Structure formats: structure tokens, C-alpha cells
Amino acid sequence: MGGAMGGAMAGATGGENGTMARSDVRSPDELAALDSLLTDDERDTAATVRTMLDEHVRPHVAQWYLDGRLPARDLAKLFGDLGLLGMHLQGYGCAGTTATMYGVACRELEAADGGIRSLVSVQGSLAMYAIHRFGSQEQKLEWLPRMASGEAVGCFGLTEPDAGSDPSSLRTRARRDGDDWVLDGTKMWITNGPVADVAVVWARTDEGVAGFVVPTSTPGFSAPEIVGKLSLRASVSGQIVLDGVRLPADAVLPEVIGLRGPLACLTEARFGIVWGATGAIRDCLTTALEYAATRVQFGRPIAGFQLTQAKFADAAAAYAKAVLLAVHLGRVKDAAVRDAQITPELVSLGKLDNVRAALQVARSMRTVLGGSGITADYSPLRHAANLETVLTYEGTQEVHQLIVGKALTGLDAFGS
Numbered sequence: 395m396g397g398a399m400g401g402a403m404a405g406a407t408g409g410e411n412g413t414m415a416r417s418d419v420r421s422p423d424e425l426a427a428l429d430s431l432l433t434d435d436e437r438d439t440a441a442t443v444r445t446m447l448d449e450h451v452r453p454h455v456a457q458w459y460l461d462g463r464l465p466a467r468d469l470a471k472l473f474g475d476l477g478l479l480g481m482h483l484q485g486y487g488c489a490g491t492t493a494t495m496y497g498v499a500c501r502e503l504e505a506a507d508g509g510i511r512s513l514v515s516v517q518g519s520l521a522m523y524a525i526h527r528f529g530s531q532e533q534k535l536e537w538l539p540r541m542a543s544g545e546a547v548g549c550f551g552l553t554e555p556d557a558g559s560d561p562s563s564l565r566t567r568a569r570r571d572g573d574d575w576v577l578d579g580t581k582m583w584i585t586n587g588p589v590a591d592v593a594v595v596w597a598r599t600d601e602g603v604a605g606f607v608v609p610t611s612t613p614g615f616s617a618p619e620i621v622g623k624l625s626l627r628a629s630v631s632g633q634i635v636l637d638g639v640r641l642p643a644d645a646v647l648p649e650v651i652g653l654r655g656p657l658a659c660l661t662e663a664r665f666g667i668v669w670g671a672t673g674a675i676r677d678c679l680t681t682a683l684e685y686a687a688t689r690v691q692f693g694r695p696i697a698g699f700q701l702t703q704a705k706f707a708d709a710a711a712a713y714a715k716a717v718l719l720a721v722h723l724g725r726v727k728d729a730a731v732r733d734a735q736i737t738p739e740l741v742s743l744g745k746l747d748n749v750r751a752a753l754q755v756a757r758s759m760r761t762v763l764g765g766s767g768i769t770a771d772y773s774p775l776r777h778a779a780n781l782e783t784v785l786t787y788e789g790t791q792e793v794h795q796l797i798v799g800k801a802l803t804g805l806d807a808f809g810s
């Protein structure tokens with residue numbers, strides 16, 4: 395890395411012509427007094443996660459992105475050592491933090507890259523949460539401690555080639571054969587799938603949709619990687635192909651039947667996205683601010699142009715609003731707000747607006763970087779590309795509009 399960065403900085407003449415030093419750049423958190431929203435423990439967690447990412451992820455992530463690969467299993471161990479995997483779950487080797495603390499960690503992870511946050515979200519909020527909430531004691535004891543430590547990687551298979559926004563149309567079938575279950579079907583777009591040790595797979599049974607804990611070494615299970623992505627490239631995505639996968643009777647998650655199972659997991663993961671999006675905004679804004687402080691055109695730093703400052707002011711406002719919403723959701727989820735309860739609709743509202751805001755900011759901050767902004771030396775376009783996935787997965791923008799619209803009007807505008 396670094397070639398284009400060197401070129402862009404060649405015109406900078408720090409200190410002359412009213413040029414700012416990078417150190418003059420003020421943090422958007424400080425400007426809006428956002429750190430005051432967090433407890434000392436939450437701030438310490440953010441600092442610890444950020445330090446780890448500065449050392450192990452930030453120096454490499456642009457190259458991983460360009461290469462379209464991720465050392466997911468190594469990272470899982472690293473994140474497990476820090477207690478980030480399933481960190482808001484209680485017991486079974488999980489850290490048992492508050493939801494807000496988990497959100498704070500998601501903000502740092504996505505500030506590094508959305509693919510990194512996705513690794514942690516899928517592991518903790520989808521795969522581990524499903525087992526923790528709906529699994530048997532044996533399933534929990536078998537998988538959760540290893541998943542919390544990062545020794546075992548998990549994935550979550552709901553989406554299918556013909557069932558995306560409408561999971562009720564899923565076709566993967568689980569049929570009884572004696573005491574066993576036999577699974578057939580195909581899942582699509584499964585994060586961590588090709589590197590996972592265990593998959594939580596949602597399939598149709600005679601009783602309704604059920605979740606299955608499937609060791610990926612089971613004969614008939616394969617997870618071919620999806621290549622050629624233009625978004626979330628520092629993340630492993632795959633299909634899951636289930637070809638007569640035979641599982642014992644106790645492979646089913648016993649505590650849930652119906653789509654409310656996977657939908658509850660999605661609400662958990664969407665909460666992390668509400669926070670993650672704020673990390674993408676912060677990183678884009680800070681990167682552009684630092685660049686604009688030293689990039690000189692027309693004899694002055696581009697940070698001094700009114701049009702550039704308008705972009706920064708709008709981005710800082712978007713950031714402050716997104717953080718306020720994320721903190722509010724965190725406090726509600728932690729039952730720290732009187733007479734308020736977290737609901738799927740509230741999480742949808744946060745996911746919808748924070749991701750949309752992050753995408754707008756990422757695109758705007760990319761323009762501040764000019765030509766340098768289209769290289770991997772700077773993060774905004776990488777974030778913008780990642781956010782296209784984040785806008786789509788865990789419920790598209792339109793799906794969240796429909797959820798919020800239904801909550802407001804009482805009218806269901808999905809489907810026929």
C-alpha cells in the first residue's frame with residue numbers, strides 16, 4: 395500500500411498558506427461530546443478493541459480486501475482471546491457484557507472494516523445466539539465455549555437462492571428417517587460458511603421451520619465459496635449445499651419452531667449493525683478530515699473550502715445522530731431506560747437509518763479525497779462498497795421500511 399497516498403500528499407505544505415497540521419483535526423466524538431454518553435467501562439472497551447485492531451487488522455485490511463480473502467480462523471482466535479465472540483451472552487465461556495458494551499465493540503470493528511464486524515456478528519449474534527437461546531444444554535456445552543474462544547467458527551444459514559427477503563419461502567427440507575433427520579437444500583450468501591466448523595441451518599419440517607446444529611464435517615455438507623464480490627471482500631461468503639445430510643435426533647434446536655427463531659437472531663445481529671454503521675461513519679469522516687487538512691489546491695488546504703466544510707458538517711451531524719440512536723437502542727436493550735423495551739421495530743428503525751446515513755457519508759467523504767479516494771489506500775470507498783452489503787443483508791432497506799411502516803400504520807405492506 396502507500397503508492398497513491400504518497401502522490402496525494404506530495405502537494406501538502408503543512409503550516410504554510412494557512413495549512414492545518416493533521417493534529418489540528420478535531421474528533422467528531424469530541425465536537426459532539428459523544429464520549430460523555432458512555433461509561434468509563436464502555437470507553438475502556440472501545441480503546442482496547444481499537445488498540446488490538448490497530449495492531450492486527452488495520453495494517454492489513456486493505457490488502458485483504460483487494461485480495462478478497464480473510465484469515466478468518468486466525469482472527470476468530472484473536473477476537474476470542476479478547477472476549478469479543480458472543481460477548482453479550484451469559485455463561486458458557488462468553489464475556490456476559492451489556493448490549494451497549496457489545497455495540498461499542500461493533501463500532502470499533504466496523505471502523506476497521508465491515509467484513510471484520512460481520513465475522514464477529516455472525517459468530518456471536520447469529521450462530522452462538524441461536525444455540526444460546528434455542529439450544530439444548532448439551533448443544534450449548536458442546537459448542538458455545540469453543541465458539542467463544544474462537545476455536546470453532548460458526549455460520550448461520552437462512553437465505554436461499556430463491557428465498558431472500560421472504561424467508562417464509564425457504565425450501566431446505568429436514569425429514570425424519572427413523573430417529574435421524576435428513577437435510578436437503580441449498581443456502582446462499584452464508585458469511586463464514588466456507589471456514590465454519592458448525593452451521594446453524596434453518597429448514598422446513600412437518601411441524602414448521604426448525605433450526606439444526608450441523609457440524610460442517612458431516613457427510614453431504616459442503617460450502618463452496620462465493621467469489622467475485624465487489625463488496626465485503628474482507629469476509630468469507632459461501633453457499634451451503636446439503637445433500638442428504640444425516641443428523642441425529644438431538645441436532646434440532648429444541649426451544650423454537652417457526653420463523654420467529656431466525657427472526658429473533660436477526661434482531662440481535664441488526665443491533666450490532668446499528669452500532670457498526672457508526673464506526674464506518676467515524677472512520678470515513680476522520681480519514682477525509684486528515685486528508686483535507688494537508689491536501690493543498692488553489693494555494694490552500696481543501697479543508698478550508700466552504701463546500702468541503704459543508705460536507706464535513708453534514709457528516710458530523712449524521713455521525714452524532716447515528717451514535718445517539720445507537721446508544722439509545724443500547725440503553726433500551728440493557729433495560730436502562732424507564733418504561734422502554736427493545737422491539738424488532740426499534741432495531742429496524744436503527745438499522746435502516748444508520749446504515750443509510752453511513753452510506754451517504756462514505757460516498758461524500760470519498761469525494762473529498764479526489765482521485766486518491768478511489769484507491770485502497772483510503773477507507774471511504776471500501777466502507778461505501780461494504781455498506782452496500784450492510785444495506786442489503788439482515789433485511790434490506792426496503793424490508794426495514796416495511797417493518798417500520800407496518801408498526802406505524804398497522805397495515806402489512808409485504809407481499810400480496
Ligand SMILES: Cc1cc2nc3c(=O)[nH]c(=O)nc-3n(C[C@H](O)[C@H](O)[C@H](O)COP(=O)(O)OP(=O)(O)OC[C@H]3O[C@@H](n4cnc5c(N)ncnc54)[C@H](O)[C@@H]3O)c2cc1C
Nearest residue numbers: 550551552553558559583584585783787788790792808809
Ligand atoms: C455479503 C453477504 C453476506 C450475507 N450473509 C448472510 C448470512 O450469513 N446468512 C444468511 O442467511 N444470509 C446472508 N446474506 C443474505 C442477505 O440477508 C440477503 O441477501 C437479503 O436478505 C436480501 O435477499 P436477496 O439477496 O435474495 O434479495 P431479494 O429478497 O431478492 O431482494 C431484491 C430487492 O427486492 C426488494 N424487495 C423484496 N421484497 C420486497 C417487498 N415486499 N417490497 C419492496 N421491495 C422488496 C429488496 O428490498 C431488494 O431491493 C448475506 C448477503 C450478502 C450480500
